Amino acid sequence: MMGSTLGLQVLFFNLAICLILFSSSSFAQTNCTINHECGNVSIPFPFGTTKDCSLSDDFLITCNRTFTPPKAFLQHTNIKVTHISLDGQLKVLQFIANQCYARNWTSVSDNVALIRLPDFFTVNNTANKFTVIGCDTYGSVSGNWLDRTYETGCSPMCVSKDDLLKGSCTGLGCCQLSIPKHVSYVELGVSSFSNYSDVWEFNDCGYAFVVEESAFSFSPENLTNLKNVEKLPMVVDWVVGNGTCEKARNSSSYACKSVDSECYSLDNGVGYRCSCRPGYRGNPYLVDGCEGMVASTCFQAFFHGYICDTLVH
Numbered sequence: 001m002m003g004s005t006l007g008l009q010v011l012f013f014n015l016a017i018c019l020i021l022f023s024s025s026s027f028a029q030t031n032c033t034i035n036h037e038c039g040n041v042s043i044p045f046p047f048g049t050t051k052d053c054s055l056s057d058d059f060l061i062t063c064n065r066t067f068t069p070p071k072a073f074l075q076h077t078n079i080k081v082t083h084i085s086l087d088g089q090l091k092v093l094q095f096i097a098n099q100c101y102a103r104n105w106t107s108v109s110d111n112v113a114l115i116r117l118p119d120f121f122t123v124n125n126t127a128n129k130f131t132v133i134g135c136d137t138y139g140s141v142s143g144n145w146l147d148r149t150y151e152t153g154c155s156p157m158c159v160s161k162d163d164l165l166k167g168s169c170t171g172l173g174c175c176q177l178s179i180p181k182h183v184s185y186v187e188l189g190v191s192s193f194s195n196y197s198d199v200w201e202f203n204d205c206g207y208a209f210v211v212e213e214s215a216f217s218f219s220p221e222n223l224t225n226l227k228n229v230e231k232l233p234m235v236v237d238w239v240v241g242n243g244t245c246e247k248a249r250n251s252s253s254y255a256c257k258s259v260d261s262e263c264y265s266l267d268n269g270v271g272y273r274c275s276c277r278p279g280y281r282g283n284p285y286l287v288d289g290c291e292g293m294v295a296s297t298c299f300q301a302f303f304h305g306y307i308c309d310t311l312v313h
């Protein structure tokens with residue numbers, strides 16, 4: 001009898017710890033829990049779908065529910081967001097530039113693509129590649145990076161479709177360039193050298209885009225099937241505030257709210273992000289967002305009969 005009373009006390013004590021630990025990790029603003037998803041995109045703080053649920057207008061996600069499933073857009077732009085990571089990345093869909101010619105060598109379509117990211121957002125320079133597809137094509141990329149401008153480009157060529165190699169983007173029908181760091185504005189364009197007159201039978205269009213490298217592998221069919229593609233995935237970096245951690249710590253808008261969070265500055269002091277300190281997981285931007293390993297140990301103990309064991313003995 002004594003043993004089981006003690007056991008029950010242990011059980012409730014453990015349950016209480018579990019409940020405290022788990023409720024503390026729930027979303028701080030209760031009204032926001034219903035708004036933290038848009039379609040199948042989950043929207044962790046500092047992002048939110050309303051002013052009240054986001055850190056600031058910079059992290060507002062417009063959830064357009066007239067689409068089924070609903071679509072998420074960054075702030076009030078037409079940049080569609082498909083994934084938000086608390087490690088500091090977003091996945092977005094970005095327009096591609098193209099130019100196509102008719103048999104009589106006149107241009108039938110000519111579209112530039114603009115990537116204009118708001119403050120706090122930049123094109124990730126390691127995960128993406130500027131890519132140009134075509135056999136009589138010059139693809140240009142220009143834009144700005146911090147307060148400077150840059151312009152570059154590359155020219156894929158080929159004389160026969162047999163020249164092209166699946167999976168190989170080295171100049172034959174496909175060329176790629178890296179993107180500088182800290183780029184927030186990019187303008188992409190395509191032009192041709194002789195209006196596709198020599199290659200028209202198998203290639204009548206050129207394309208230029210910035211794409212997540214792992215999401216695109218060149219195939220000879222892309223010379224024609226990219227005509228049906230409007231947007232491709234791209235990785236965007238975000239910072240939660242500008243300046244370095246040292247400066248931000250003194251400010252009322254310091255975003256690393258969890259006591260178990262840490263701050264890290266990005267190079268050149270372009271901004272800072274927060275993370276949970278080692279041994280903790282969760283959302284460093286919420287007051288009780290970082291969850292200790294104790295919680296998961298407790299959780300595991302609960303489901304692996306630890307409490308039953310204490311009851312029995």
Ligand SMILES: *[C@@H]1O[C@H](CO)[C@@H](O)[C@H](O)[C@H]1NC(C)=O
Nearest residue numbers: 029030031032034035050052
């Ligand atoms: C929750 O949202 C509803 C509707 O948007 C609003 O009327 C209500 O005041 C909000 N409650 C809190 C606590 O913010």
Ligand SMILES: *[C@@H]1O[C@H](CO)[C@@H](O)[C@H](O)[C@H]1NC(C)=O
Nearest residue numbers: 039040041042068069082083
């Ligand atoms: C979200 O839905 C789209 C289409 O409905 C699908 O292609 C995509 O893989 C889904 N993403 C996740 C993370 O489930």
Ligand SMILES: *[C@@H]1O[C@H](CO)[C@@H](O)[C@H](O)[C@H]1NC(C)=O
Nearest residue numbers: 062063064065066067073076
């Ligand atoms: C949602 O999308 C529809 C169709 O594109 C558009 O007409 C409408 O203005 C959008 N709503 C918002 C809130 O952006």
Ligand SMILES: *[C@@H]1O[C@H](CO)[C@@H](O)[C@H](O)[C@H]1NC(C)=O
Nearest residue numbers: 101102103104105106107108
């Ligand atoms: C060239 O071809 C396109 C599409 O077939 C046609 O719309 C255009 O009028 C033609 N232009 C000339 C100058 O023949």
Ligand SMILES: *[C@@H]1O[C@H](CO)[C@@H](O)[C@H](O)[C@H]1NC(C)=O
Nearest residue numbers: 104105106107108194195197
């Ligand atoms: C090539 O295209 C340009 C722009 O569409 C046009 O001005 C030019 O006349 C074309 N060249 C030939 C040889 O048709």
Ligand SMILES: *[C@@H]1O[C@H](CO)[C@@H](O)[C@H](O)[C@H]1NC(C)=O
Nearest residue numbers: 058118119120241242243247
């Ligand atoms: C960055 O901080 C400076 C001063 O602290 C401020 O003037 C500027 O507007 C901030 N930039 C952004 C994008 O918030």
Ligand SMILES: *[C@@H]1O[C@H](CO)[C@@H](O)[C@H](O)[C@H]1NC(C)=O
Nearest residue numbers: 088089124125126127235237
């Ligand atoms: C760019 O993306 C990669 C992969 O998603 C990530 O590891 C890297 O930290 C990102 N760069 C920055 C500056 O955030």
Ligand SMILES: *[C@@H]1O[C@H](CO)[C@@H](O)[C@H](O)[C@H]1NC(C)=O
Nearest residue numbers: 216218219221222225226229
């Ligand atoms: C490129 O072509 C391959 C083979 O047809 C196709 O699977 C892939 O989806 C194409 N890539 C794009 C971005 O359309």
Ligand SMILES: *[C@@H]1O[C@H](CO)[C@@H](O)[C@H](O)[C@H]1NC(C)=O
Nearest residue numbers: 244245246247248249250251
């Ligand atoms: C931050 O504030 C402390 C005390 O208020 C001050 O001593 C320190 O110099 C400040 N640091 C910066 C980088 O402004």
